[in-house]
Amino acid sequence: MSLPAFHDSHCHQPGDATGGFVIALECEPSFPGTFNNREIGRFHDPGRGRIAIPYLGAHSELEGRVVKYHPRFEGYDPARLDSDIRRFGRRLVLIDTLNALHWSPRAYRELAQEHPDVAFVMCHAGGYDVLEFVKMCRFLPNVWLDFSVTWHEFGWVSGVPRLPFVADLIDHALSERRIAPRLLFGSDYPLLEQSDALMRLVAAVDDPQPFLTGNFERLLDTVALG
Numbered sequence: 001m002s003l004p005a006f007h008d009s010h011c012h013q014p015g016d017a018t019g020g021f022v023i024a025l026e027c028e029p030s031f032p033g034t035f036n037n038r039e040i041g042r043f044h045d046p047g048r049g050r051i052a053i054p055y056l057g058a059h060s061e062l063e064g065r066v067v068k069y070h071p072r073f074e075g076y077d078p079a080r081l082d083s084d085i086r087r088f089g090r091r092l093v094l095i096d097t098l099n100a101l102h103w104s105p106r107a108y109r110e111l112a113q114e115h116p117d118v119a120f121v122m123c124h125a126g127g128y129d130v131l132e133f134v135k136m137c138r139f140l141p142n143v144w145l146d147f148s149v150t151w152h153e154f155g156w157v158s159g160v161p162r163l164p165f166v167a168d169l170i171d172h173a174l175s176e177r178r179i180a181p182r183l184l185f186g187s188d189y190p191l192l193e194q195s196d197a198l199m200r201l202v203a204a205v206d207d208p209q210p211f212l213t214g215n216f217e218r219l220l221d222t223v224a225l226g
């Protein structure tokens, strides 16, 4: 099976993707096949649309206009991220949003509203809170989504929807003209495979190109990366 060309907006090593966000992890113990802030630079190649993204640990400090936040792993609260974004002049912020218990969808939304010039990629589109994140993307022009993990967990990728509401919502988002331009293909590779989600996406829409490469490239233009 040959895969179409694609950028992976959420991976921890590139796999088969030409470009994308290759995101560091600094967790202990580390996940096999992932890289920390020191190691991730080997993948950085803006010329081909491949951007290494450093990860902010709970007790660390990080320079730079691009960062990945992980409230669920690191426990930081919204006020910390609000001041971090200001202090370091962040331009592009990736935030894990998967089933956070101590962050409400509202906390993510207020951060995006507070920083309209910063692009926010809401990684995983919220898990159980997916409706709130699709709504956020619809109304806030600086909010972008990837459905990684969520589209596996709720059965959209498998084609056997275990929770049809979520599968229908993902289909809705992919065809909604005010949402679709800010949806990115993300896999969470190598924690999950790229090919099954990719082929499901290609089968789901008439023109997969925006989701595979176009939207991602526009995001890089928006934040003047790449």
Ligand SMILES: [Zn+2]
Pocket (backbone or CB within 6 Å): 010, 012, 023, 188
């Ligand atoms: Zn991930």
